[in-house]
Amino acid sequence: MPTAATWQRPPTWWARALIAASVPVLPRSARARYEEEFIADLYGMSRIEQARYTGHVLAGCVSLRLAVRSAVGRTSTLEGIDMTPRQCRPLRCRLNLHHDWHDESTDNGTRFQRCRRCGKDATGPVTTGDDNVEAIARHGFVVGGG
Amino acid sequence: MAMRMTIPLQLVLQVLLEDPDRELYGLEIGGAAGLASGTVHPLLARLEGHGWLESRWEDIDPSTEGRPARRYYRLTGEGAEDARAALARVRARRPQGMPSPALGQGA
Numbered sequence: 001m002p003t004a005a006t007w008q009r010p011p012t013w014w015a016r017a018l019i020a021a022s023v024p025v026l027p028r029s030a031r032a033r034y035e036e037e038f039i040a041d042l043y044g045m046s047r048i049e050q051a052r053y054t055g056h057v058l059a060g061c062v063s064l065r066l067a068v069r070s071a072v073g074r075t076s077t078l079e080g081i082d083m084t085p086r087q088c089r090p091l092r093c094r095l096n097l098h099h100d101w102h103d104e105s106t107d108n109g110t111r112f113q114r115c116r117r118c119g120k121d122a123t124g125p126v127t128t129g130d131d132n133v134e135a136i137a138r139h140g141f142v143v144g145g146g
Numbered sequence: 147m148a149m150r151m152t153i154p155l156q157l158v159l160q161v162l163l164e165d166p167d168r169e170l171y172g173l174e175i176g177g178a179a180g181l182a183s184g185t186v187h188p189l190l191a192r193l194e195g196h197g198w199l200e201s202r203w204e205d206i207d208p209s210t211e212g213r214p215a216r217r218y219y220r221l222t223g224e225g226a227e228d229a230r231a232a233l234a235r236v237r238a239r240r241p242q243g244m245p246s247p248a249l250g251q252g253a
Contacts, residue, residue, distance in 0.1 A: 006212055033217070036217075039214060058184070060182070061184070066188070068191050119239040
């Protein structure tokens with residue numbers, strides 16, 4: 001006959017209250033699941049760890065709501081994943097103000113240009129010699145006053 | 147809306163791919179990736195929505211374990227393949243000299 005184990009340190013009342021306050025943001029169908037999941041995670045934590053954990057849950061509940069809502073009806077395809085490591089991109093690349101272009105070629109020998117810093121591919125005719133065409137292709141806007 | 151291969155997402159996938167057959171709970175994944183629960187659970191929800199991840203409640207008797215059941219996550223077979231391919235593509239696109247995100251050093 002199995003003996004009852006000592007219960008791990010349970011969540012404090014305020015940690016439970018904070019979790020309960022954060023889950024109503026979620027879609028109704030997901031609330032119970034995430035509340036149970038977060039409460040289960042809290043078992044065995046010190047008070048400081050519980051405070052840190054519940055703070056992060058509160059801070060991330062809107063993001064979780066968006067994730068749960070967008071998750072409905074998804075299919076498993078690589079096409080749905082943007083492969084660009086966006087958080088790595090330097091600010092000037094993100095703002096499309098400056099790229100460090102260099103020449104690369106594809107497996108079939110087609111030449112193209114790619115930014116060394118952010119990995120963005122240059123599209124369109126980039127070697128026509130026409131400054132504006134080149135600028136539009138590279139930067140998305142016209143440079144100079146004409 | 148396309149899912150972006152952000153650094154936290156890459157870290158979570160790295161953790162899950164270390165042993166694709168092993169089930170991990172959210173707190174465990176966050177600890178290994180160095181990410182907070184507020185970051186990890188939205189990512190897990192997105193991955194689950196994409197079919198890369200499956201989850202289930204732990205099958206335990208709470209009175210025996212001394213705690214409630216945890217929610218365990220594991221990559222699906224297809225999800226593991228797609229995750230490897232996605233990480234490889236991100237690494238290939240990463241500019242020269244830029245290091246890969248290291249586990250345990252997330253946000």
